[in-house]
Amino acid sequence: MTDSITLDSTDTHGHSDHDDHAHPTEKQYWIVFVILAVITAVEIAWSYMGLEGPALVVPLIIMMVVKFLMIAGVFMHLSFDSKMPNGRTFYLCFGAAMVLAILVFLVVLAAFEFQI
């Protein structure tokens, strides 16, 4: 929320937000899709390696986060929209909720896991 205070600009006439500024091209979308597909393939392969514990989980989580960021950033235009004036408001709304959800529920799971 603090972010948006510095970003605040009611005096500037806002523009409609997505007609002029750059969105990815068709080619870029395909590239992202191929990367996503490759990561998914690696994930599946990794899960068949017979690893256990952190060796299994940590790389999978990392790949999951990368996929998440690519979809949110490119397909949902977050990384493009956020370059607009005040575009960071999107981060505020969505990012705050993401962070909140992750933190809160990690604490809950930790409380159950360790019972301390």
Place this chain on the structure above:
Amino acid sequence: MAVIEEPLALPSGTTKARRPLGAFSRPRNATGLVDWLTTVDHKKIGIMYGMAAMFFFIIGGVAALLIRLQLAAPNSTILSADTYNRVFTMHGTIMVFLVVMPIGAAFANYLLPLQIGARDVAFPRINAFSFWVFLAGGLMLNSSWFLGGGANGGWFNYAPNNGAAFSPSTGIDFWNLGLFIAGIGSLSGAVNLITTVLNMRAPGMTLMRMPVFVWMTLVTQFLLLFAIPVLTAAQLLLLLDRQFGANFFNVTQGADPLLWQHLFWIFGHPEVYLMILPAFGIVSEVIPTFSRKPIFGYPFMVFSGIAIGFMGWGVWAHHMFVSGIGPLSVTAFSVATMFIAVPTGVKILNWLATMWGGKLILNTAMLFSIGLVTQFTIGGLSGVTHAVAPSDTQQTDTYYIVAHFHYVLFGGALFGFFAGLYFWWPKIFGYKLNEKIGKWNFWGMVLGFNLTFGPMHILGLQGMARRMQTYDVSMGFNLWNLVSTIGSFILGVTTLLLFVNAWKSYSEWKAAGRPNVGADPWDARTIEWSIQSPAPEHNFDVTPTVSDLDDFWHQKYAEDDEGKLRQVATGDELAQPGNGEGVHLPAPSYWPIVLAFSLPIVGYGLIYSLWFCIPGTLLTIISIYGWALEPADDLDIDDHGHGPDQEMEPAV
């Protein structure tokens, strides 16, 4: 749910709007009841929120008096154990979800657009839907009184006592589905109001020029937006457990009942703050106005509110200190809880600093505000004493806690709301409330309130546990319980003085030929006082341009050559005339109320027979499409200022 369907609300673009089917047309020239049922005006919706909340307030209040009557003497048999359990559960549920939250929503709805200089909220139809769906959920919850008795699991409804095995009657189903439906309203309301505040401010109204009330409401709505889904998830699990035999809270299958507690309190603690923050916002408007000084330390007021909003997410487990979460968790949450007292304390001190050196006008609104500052302080201090976890192991689930949260929610939130009612009443209805009755109202409530809840501190420390249908003579609780019961009746009667006051002030005003109270009866500070009272339907004739915090006040007062502040104009001189020529307003719509009341039909179906869900679901789907395809306006009405070639877009 309907929010999901928003994108279907298609703007008609350059194509000329037409009426797809007769039924989809907007209500025309609605008057009377139909006007209220189909309105999308944020002010009317705000008033309806307030009235609905007052209606539920009376039900919840009667439940409270029944509780106190039962506890007035030991071994009393006025209420049976079963009835008592239902009454205290419904009292808590109604007061939290159907009284304090919607009063906050009422003020937010009425005031937000006025205080930021907007014509309406961002999505007027969703706004109407939020209200109706809240009302539908609330009525469904209360219908359980007649359909087998209210819920009996406590407002927190801990698993596994909320399961079908331990509570086979339908009360908890009504609790679950009623709040589920009301929660949809809170969620869509939150999306709507946040968008409104962020996006619809008048030119020059930067975030740091917004009134504190707007800020507190913004924080509140963010809390709602993120907290309600967690409760919804918990309620979904409970619904599946009770109606479809799932095992989420079935201990024989190895389930952990603490899951419910975590989910409930992750919602429940932000809930506490979202009940109190709007009241903080209200007194932050009232105290400066009647101290004739700006709020002391505006940035601190704003940031402490934001800090409370953030920290409110990290303290939920302080409701669970004795539930066996382990010493490390207890330590962490205990320390976090202690520190949430800091921003709250900052607020209290800043209000006092605003009064410092001020010239106080002690009318009823101001008295209630000072009432909040003092009574809430008591609740805050008792809160710190049981933030100390070892101490909480003695105090939790005793009347000490009951005293604490009533000081916070009644002495805090409700006193704040009463201050707001007395303050904004002339803006809303065009006449002032009677000051004499108002003062009786205030002093009676202070007396009754402290007599009711003050002794509960003592009872709690003497070991009287909560949610007890009865107690024994040998426990030594007799005296203070009697005092508390006497106090509760004083409180009940004096609270009703508000209604007496409203009725009497109105009759006198009417008898006097409805004299104009003026745009600015209090010499107030924010821009909602720059329009006529009652606020005209179109709010502002021209959108104001804001250049300062408390912009309206700065237009009235300016420094003269010697640097002394002088009144350069009165509020009424500056006020807009209320001429709505050329202002286009969104047309009313049937669909919000139809959609809202289709949901309880599905709810009753889930409780009684799944077949019943089919018509409910059909109606829901029809309403969503009806909503989406509805033309922007009643096509037969001439819309001022907008030619037919200009686009007409459905207000979402």
Place this chain on the structure above:
Amino acid sequence: MRNGLSHMGKKFGSDMKILQSKPQLKLGLWLVGFLGLAAACADESKPLNTFDSDGEGQGPKATEIEGLITPIFAIAGVVFVLVIGGAILLTIKNRVKPEDYDPEDLPTQTHGNFSLEIMWTIAPAILLAVISVFMVQTIWDLETKNAEGELDVMVIGQQWWWEYRYDVDGDGFYQDANGDGVVDEKDAELPLTLALDPDDVVTANELVIPVGQQVDLEITSRDVIHSFWIPALNGKRDAVPGRVHTWSVEADEAGKYTGWCTEYCGLSHARMRMSAIALTPEDFETWIANQAEPAEVPEEDTKEWRGRETFAANCSSCHIVDEGDFNYDDYDPELITKAAPNLTHFATRSAFAGSIYEIYLGDKDGDGQDDTDANDNELDVSDYLILPQEASQEAESSADYRANSAQLKRWIQNAPSQKAMAPDEQRGMPAFPGLSDEQLDELVAYLATLD
């Protein structure tokens, strides 16, 4: 006047100062004053008091909690006086009478004072940080456990009474759930059953503990969440089904300490009470040795014998009386949900029906004196507990004579009328309207032999 009361009274009283500015409400103030005085004079005993700084009759854990909270109450009291006093003073000092109102006469327009505000942000934070240090210390102190091999008790909550299992043999296990005759870790993994470790003892309603010794509790529940709380001995801890929570109690003095369930647990939550009875170590040894004995079978064709027959026909599908040959394997596992107090040593207890009724009335120990004075702090253990050697000194009929037999009969005949229960949903004791007066007499006589 107890300190807790006086402290809160003070808080309450000064809060009322706000009213003094309004003469018409002086009456209300007088009323409050009068009631406060009445409260001070009323010499009611407060058996559940949590804030009792004379420390009498409290265990060390409760005393430690109180030692932590007392200065915090004092600090809160100071802040309270400053803030409320400040608010009232400001209100009185700065008020402008309506007739003196002048729109031109504005007060100085202060917008804030950064350093002042920073100060009153940081100062409370430091104060709270200091409090936190002591608080964290206490949190972990309260968690300290005995070394292995000391007395452990499993506390099991059930709607609406408490069961206690004493780990007499110190193996850490409480049940032989799989019925293989060996009590081991496998049994601990399994859900709670009625089956007891044959070397342990089981009792209900009151927890008997030795004086001056920390007793570690393992708290759990058979149905919904309850909370175990004996205010004079320690704070509370929830009994959650499927989880075992550790907690401990310790009493400095012999006596009876009462408490009640503090987590809302359904219909008869208000009537789920409990107590702890602290005995001297010698008395405790005697008591536990007696508890380990099986019940005696009454002589044939006596009144008690016939009572035992009635018991077998009506009560034994839920209640256990272990006469030494009890086989848990024979027990219908379905009945676990209906588990009811084990009555093997019923007559050594002081209360029944979830500790809401006393078993013995008036002259409890048969010494010819009435023992019902609840304010008697000079607790004589025999006031509350019939120990075997005393019982043997009594005339045969005296136990029956002293027993609260009228209430006991009412209870057996129609328990749901005495305490709200839901026997149809297998929660609580059903009514037995078919029992004749004679049968009830015999049943009570039989129960009186279970010592």
Place this chain on the structure above:
Amino acid sequence: MTAIPVEDAVEVADDHGSDHHDDGHHTSLGLSNMKLAMWLFLGSECLLFGALISTYLLSKARFLTEVLAGNPEVLGTLPANLIEEFQAEGSVEPLFDIPFTSASSFILLMSSVTMVFAHQAISKNDQRNTRLWLATTAALGSVFIAGQVYEFTTFYNEGLRFDGNLLGSALYTLTGFHGVHVTVGIIMLLSLLVLAFRGKLNQDRAETLELVGLYWHFVDVVWVLIFTIVYLIP
């Protein structure tokens, strides 16, 4: 107070801020109301799915503990072969058919790409491609749902019941709730498609399509999480 000319000030309240060609509409942040609202809604959905995913993780852990300890109440809800496999593996992995689910995950991922193409097409006012890509997206989503239905029947045939044990309740609820979201998305896509065929989905409504797209991508993102957390890390 500077009075603004009425023409400018009449900023009708029902402005939902879709992209207009005239400069009349402006919002304080310069972002459209609808888009902001959509992001807010998706933010609150994060908390909802967070709660459900946590519930699944917890329930599965508790279920495994009970199975490994041999709690008869839990074992009674499962066929013997499944119990043996769970106990042998120490995880619930034997339940899943990873290649199958991978394929359906891939299809959902694919539908996100077709969705962005639909948005690109409408931005260029390319009606034909808009319809094509919308239809493809809806079809891919439907294939995913069909896959989920097939998967549910497989689970059911393997002996996992919704009302049997914790794993059944949690797994069906989490994936089913996601499936409901996908279904709602498909309905929205089909509604757009109907509009497109009636010639009412033109460039002015690009934002509507973009909002449906945001929702659709969000549902996809949630599946990315579920696929890893539920299927790959059993």
